[in-house]
Amino acid sequence: MGGGRKRRRDGKEAPVIHPRNRYAAAAPDFAMLASLYPSFSPFVSVSRGRASIDFTDFSATRELTRVLLLHDHGVNWWIPDGQLCPTVPNRSNYIHWIEDLLSSDLIPPISSSNKTVRGFDIGTGANCIYPLLGASLLGWSFVGSDVTDVALEWAKKNVESNPQIANLIEIRNAKKLSCSSESEAVVGEAVKQNALEPVDGVVKSKPPILLGIVKDSESFDFCMCNPPFFKSIEEAGLNKKTSYGGTAEEMVCPGGEQAFITHIIEDSVSLKNSFRWFTSMVGRKANLKLLVSKVREAGASVVKTTEFVQGETARWGLAWSFIVPRKMIISSSTQGKVSHSFMLYGFRREYGAFQVLKSAETFFHASNLSCKTDTSLFSIDVTLSDEQAQAAMLHHESDPVEGSSAKLQSAVTGISFRISVFEQMPGTLLVKGSLLNKALSGNPCSSCE
């Protein structure tokens, strides 16, 4: 891991395995595992002193996953032949990224008396990998959903084989839309908004994903999803270098990942108050860009993306939330310059720097203050007369430093300040205020910092 992050040809830093991933410091030691687990030993060969397995052999990759889950996570696990076999280090990266999102104070937590983190794994698969990892690594509780009989049967078996975490994981059948009154109302609304398509006068529903599967009044800290990436089994192709199984039901859906994640985005609009973070893995970078636009159009207040290290295959993470972000204040004050800046997150697309500047201008005019807007600089200069400045100082009773207001009053002969608004990216603005009076700026006032 030493030597810092590698750079790609385009100059960008290559992503690295998550630092909290238990395999970040050292890859799994196949020789050690073979010596401990006789069932793994036949799959391990040593060449030039290096132990490895044949990654094109499904039995070998499945046995590796089994021993890693057992040895490193205390989890008993198995899947039938041909089902999608997860690689433990790769899947752990997604769990740790969600852990980062949850611990960031960008958006406040959802109000819940229950302290246990609660997640929803869309399409948990026979392998049930995310709930097993999240529960064993971090004590999270999960609802894991799926639609195929084999996935539902084996996910349940994998949960029951682990009594130490079984009470943290519920496997839910997403084949049938639940029929609660609230769900019916929400589904009715979705029909109006075209999320469900009427065919020949009959409403033909897309297979439910969240809407109708999440119960009334349930709330979750996050949802996650490794979606069926491909539009057809041909598109899924065969990676000759590895064999991790994967049936058509697991890998393919009409419209591929773009349609599947779009469906999650549509559902998220109706369920915006039920989840703190909505997340999904994305298989193609072109789809990531498109899905980010869809999430913004849906009105999300925060959007985050990441790139996962997945061996030779690139994968991305997309996260969004409708919760209003906390305002983040970054202030600065240096001798000879008094300025104050803060970030505003979560603006809808239509409210950019220009609109905020115009609102400020309207406010200052209404307050009878003289101001001049420069739209090319995205700034507005405001001048207070002597009387207005004195009145503002007297009004400012909450000055934390005794006497500083009085000092200012004696220095004030009118105040001029500039407000600049910069759009960092859609939905995020940097607002900066700086004093223009030289006399004042050389005498920084703590209440302005």
Ligand SMILES: C[S@@+](CC[C@H](N)C(=O)[O-])C[C@H]1O[C@@H](n2cnc3c(N)ncnc32)[C@H](O)[C@@H]1O
């Ligand atoms: C690529 S697999 C992911 C399995 C597992 N989470 C993993 O990461 O290995 C996608 C899963 O989504 C399931 N699925 C497809 N449509 C679904 C739906 N509407 N609701 C829930 N699961 C669905 C498939 O049956 C399959 O198990």
